[in-house]
Each structure stands twice: as structure tokens, then as C-alpha cells.
Amino acid sequence: MGLAGGAVSVSLFSASWYRVADLKIRLRKHAHIHRHQYRGKTWYVLQDHVTGQFQRFSPEAYQIIGLMDGRRSLQQVWDVSCKRLGDGMPTQDEVIQLVAQLNRANVIQSDILPDIEELQIRRREQAQRKLVQQLKSPLSVRIPMMDPEGFLSSTMWLVRPFYSWFGMLLWAFIIFVGLSLSVVHWEALTENISDRVLALENLLLIALVYPFVKVIHELGHAYAVKRWGGEVHEVGIMLLVLFPVPYVDASAASAFRNKYQRMLVGAIGIMVELMVAAIAMVVWTLAEPGIVRAIAFNTMLIGGFSTLLFNGNPLLRFDAYYVLSDFLEIPNLASRGNRQVAYLTKKYLYGVRNLTAPAGSRGEGAWLAFYASAAYIYRLFVMVAIALFVASQYFVIGSLLAVWSIWATLFMPILKTITKPATDPELRAKRVRVITISSILIGAIAGLIFLFPVPYKTQTEGVLWVPQDSYVRSQVSGFVESLEVSSGKQVIEGQLLLKFSAPDLEAKVQVLQAQIAEAEIRLEASLRDRSASEILREELQFIQREYQRAQERLKGINLYSSASGEFIVPDAHRILGRYVNRGELIGYVVDYNQLSLVAMVSEDEIDQVRNQNRSVELRFSSSPNDVYKGEIVRALPATTQQLPSLVLSTEGGGRIALDPNNEDGLKSFRSHFRIDLSVPDAPKQRYDERVYVLIEHDPEPLAYRWYRSIRRVFLRQFDV
Known part of the structure; x- marks a missing residue:
């Protein structure tokens, strides 16, 4: 029956039963049980309101727990359960395992006075487990801050109308408006988007906007839990890649019987951010260029793109993961998926028999195996990418994170595989086969990586x-009077292409003519003053040189082909009458052989x-x-x-x-x-x-390519 998750015992009786037979056990007051349906089967979820932890039990285990009222001894509990369950009766070892599981969770008490020292040891073990969990995820460290239950209860009346059909319709309308505007303004939104986002001032603005968007996101989760009768007792700061973002503990939603309520609690953060992004789209459309429009743009970027990429990705253990888990009705999808992969490996690769499958059906087993494999690959990619990004800013910290991430995600599983025969009781009988097959697999993978050459291409x-000598550029600043050759026609060297008029240059020539005449008159009047006449003569010569240059430019105002080829003017339909600056590119004379x-x-x-x-x-x-x-x-x-x-x-x-x-x-x-x-x-x-x-x-081989890539990353990012 596997009440506590172990394998089915062969014997109905246990040699250790006498130690626990007289115990009178009951649940603590802070533990409550909820009835759930998963994939057509009934399960019972035990909630610990103190720690926020949940335990899942089968109906048989629930019957046994229900008999533990503090008056019956464990022997009496077992006797009654055997009569009620018939062929599904539990073994004594299974009852002992169930009691041990409840005791580890600290949700039962007995007629024996509690061992204070044992309670302290258990509390230290819980703290150590929590620390180990933090070390396993060094890129997302949680720091609890306060209990928000009082604040949420006193302000729930403000948001309750939004958690209704009215709120859903309002949300859908806002999303529709935002999507419609984004389609209309898509070109303006995406124009040079990578350059705009990566600009230093914009990155600073994103860093300022991001926490505020996430506060709204987390409040959405918290109020959703309150809406359906749950409580939220923890809010804090999570250091996500060393960047502080708020979080709330919405695990109380796991007690909701309705899976759609649980799904909505998980999805509400994504929905809230999408709504904020849609509102920001409206603001961006109405606002003039400036700080308000920049904030609106970055709010759209955070609430739309990043939400769908991270929170909306079920392969990461964020919001979409819990939504998918509840939708598939597979609790603990990630951890059970890992156990399912281990089960399949032991059964089909190592030949171990009499194993208990984590999955309750073939369909559930397929989902578990697929999810565990896909999530592992994606998580490895994301952790390394994030660590390298951090290392580009903080070399020592980022390098340590990268090493730790690769070790925990890649090499630790390999090490566990190697040491498994010595530590796993189920594999000891197959030790030789396990070591042989593991060695062959590791050797094959190493050979593929380090020895086997694979095709290598650069795209x-x-x-x-x-070429530059094929460019047709304006020689003067002026207006295009006529296009002497249509775009797309063949021309020969020296052929007239365009005629220009240059009013500014013509006016300058006339002004220089008048200045020359004036300078000549002044020079004639000063012939008796030798020093003055020399100065005026030099001035006259300067004006005459300027006049000659202006005349030459005026003569060369029209454009002629410098080579033979096809004359191409990209804006031929708009070129006539247009004012162009000197040196501006107008077209090309293209020789396709060149x-x-x-x-x-x-x-x-x-x-x-x-x-x-x-x-x-x-x-x-x-x-x-x-x-x-x-x-x-x-x-x-x-x-x-x-x-x-x-x-x-x-x-x-x-x-x-x-x-x-x-x-x-x-x-x-x-x-x-x-x-x-x-x-x-x-x-x-x-x-x-x-x-x-x-x-x-x-x-x-792939190893050489990976080595070069890693080396280039260090050279480019860290200059080492």
C-alpha cells in the first residue's frame, strides 16, 4: 500500500512494532487535512499552519490518521484499520513509516511528554535543510521580512471586486485595448529596440521600475490567496541574481480543493503584470516623448516580455510551473519527475525489480519523465547564462556562481551516479551491472565529447x-531641377544624370561680383597710399579667388556619370524639387560585374x-x-x-x-x-x-569547440 512512500513489505508484522504499539497519537491543532482530486483519484493533503508545509496521503493513510484521536493506542488503530480496509490493510512497517513521516513533519503529539532536546534537534535540522536549499539555489536567495496578514485583511475590501467575473471582464478589456494599440504602433515600438533597451540610461530606468512592477505582481498572489480563504504570513526580499525583488509565500493555496482556484492563484501574477503592461501601452500612446513615456515603455517590457519569458515559462519553478502542475493534477511535478527518471533508470537500465513507481498511471509517468528532462536542460542553460552575466559585472562573485551552478547542475548528478551503488540499497544487489553500465555510458559520453569529430560550420x-566610386553624390547644396535619366536605365561615362539649381550659390556669385567691383574702386582711390593699396590689393585677390571657386562649383552643379552601368535612384519618385545638401548620396551607377x-x-x-x-x-x-x-x-x-x-x-x-x-x-x-x-x-x-x-x-570534437567558446567568453567579458 505504501502509506509513507516506501515499498510494500512482504510480512504483515514488524519486529519493531512493540516499541510503538502502546503509543496514543493525535494530530496537533495546527494541522488540518483537505480532500483533493488528482487525475480522477482521491488524495488527502495535510497542511501545517505553523511551518506552511504540506504532506500528501492516500485514502488508506487518511483512514489510519483519522483513527489517531489520542485515545486509541497504535495497536488499536492498526486492528481497526485492518478490519475496515480488508485486503488493502496496511502492514505494521507501513504504519511505522507513516508515523515517522508525521513525526518528522512535527504535526503529531502523543501521550508521552515531548523530548525537548529532540525538538531542538529537529528545529536545527529544519534550519539546516532550509540553508541547504538556499545553497542549492545561490541565484535566488530568499530573506523573510514581515507577516503581511493584518495588512491584507484590512485592505481586502478594496480589491475584492476585481477577483470576480467583473474583474475578469475588465482585465480582458484592458488586455484587448493594450494588444490593439501594440499592433497599431508595432513598428514604433520595435524600432531599434535592442539599442534602446541596452542604452545605459535605459538599463538604469529598468532597474528602478522593475521592483515596483514586482510589488504589484506579488500583491496579486497575496490577495488571490485571501480571496479564497487562505492566509499569507511571509513577505520578503529575494536576491534574484543579486538584484532585490519582493516575494510573498502563497503556499496556502495548496490547500484549496478546487484546482482552478489554485491555478488562478499561480497565474494571477502573470495576469496582473500583463494588465499593467497594457495600461502602460495606453500611457505610452498618449504621452509625449520624455520620462513618462520612457517609464511606460520599460513597464511594457517588464510586464510583457520578461513576464512571459520567466514567470510564464513552466520549465522554471515560477508561476507557470505551479499552474501547469495544478492543470495536469500532478503535485510536486519537478521532484516527482526526478524520482520518475530515477525509477525508469533503475528499472530498465539497471534491471532492478520490485520498485514502486512515483507515477500513479502511464500518462502521469510520461509527463513526469518529459518535464524532468526538459526542465533540467533549460535550467542548466539559464543558470550558466545568468552566472556569466553576473560575472561580466562582478568577476569574483559571478565566477563563483558559474562554478557552483555548473557543479550543482551538471557534475553533482554524475558524481551521484558513480556513488549510487554504494549508497542506494536498491542497487547493491546489482552493483556490478550498475558500475559496468554507468562506466560504459560515461565513457561513451566522454568519447563523443572529447574524441568523436562532428561537423562544424559557420553561418x-x-x-x-x-564600391564608393559608384556612388552619385551632390556636388553642391541645392534643388533637383530634373532627372535626365530614369532610374534603372543604362548610362555611359560622362552622361548627364541630374540638373540642379543652387540659389544660394548663385546669390553668392552675385555678391562676390559686387564685392570685386567695390574692391576695384577702393583700390583705384587709394593708389597714392602705398600701404593701404597693398592691403586692398590682397583683399581683392582673395575675393577673386573665392569668386573663381564659386564659378567652378556653379559650372559643376549638374551631375554626370563617372562610369558606365545602371543608374539607380532609390527615391526617384520623390527626388524632383527636393533640396539636397552637398555630399548627400542620391543614387548609384552600378556595374554588376564590379x-x-x-x-x-x-x-x-x-x-x-x-x-x-x-x-x-x-x-x-x-x-x-x-x-x-x-x-x-x-x-x-x-x-x-x-x-x-x-x-x-x-x-x-x-x-x-x-x-x-x-x-x-x-x-x-x-x-x-x-x-x-x-x-x-x-x-x-x-x-x-x-x-x-x-x-x-x-x-x-565538441570539447575543442566548447573550450574555445569558454576561453572567448573570458577574454571578451573579463579580459583575463
């Missing part, structure tokens, strides 16, 4: 780049691109299904932040983030290496066309 993007194919490679990948090239494949965005062979002509030796085209940036649909402080829009956030490519059999391309580049390197 990047390039662009068909127009286009350069340029790609940008990150500093992390340049060594392999330079030294280990087996082949280069290219796909043009105009014909993505056609693959062309290419070769690297040149790799520039120095890094650059200057991009050849916006096509390669995130603003143009590429991969490279722009520097948020950049003014001309072509400076990348990080440095890259430029490589020039050639494609002998390429079709006719368009200028500024995106090219997808795939460079294949020599196969190598």
Missing part, C-alpha cells in the same frame, strides 16, 4: 556592396574562417533555393565596427546589433571582421542584396 550574412560580395564575421569565429575552410556555400535572398559555390578572396586583418550596409544590421533584417550611440546608423555594437568573397557562377544580382553564407570547417 553568417553578407551583402552585395557597391559588385563586391562582403560578409561580416564575429571575433569568435574568425580563426576558423581564416584557417579551416573546406567549402563556402552561398544563397542569394532573391533565389534562396539555389546554392552557389564561393571562395574567400580576402579576410581583413583588423576588426571594424563600420558596416558596409544597413542590410546586415538588425534594423535591416540582419543579425548584427547597432551601437545605440551611433549617429550615422552604420556602426555595430560589437566589432567584426570583414571578408571578401567571390562567386564565379553567380547570377545577376541586385545591389544591397542579402547573401546567406555557410562556411564549412574541418570536423572536430
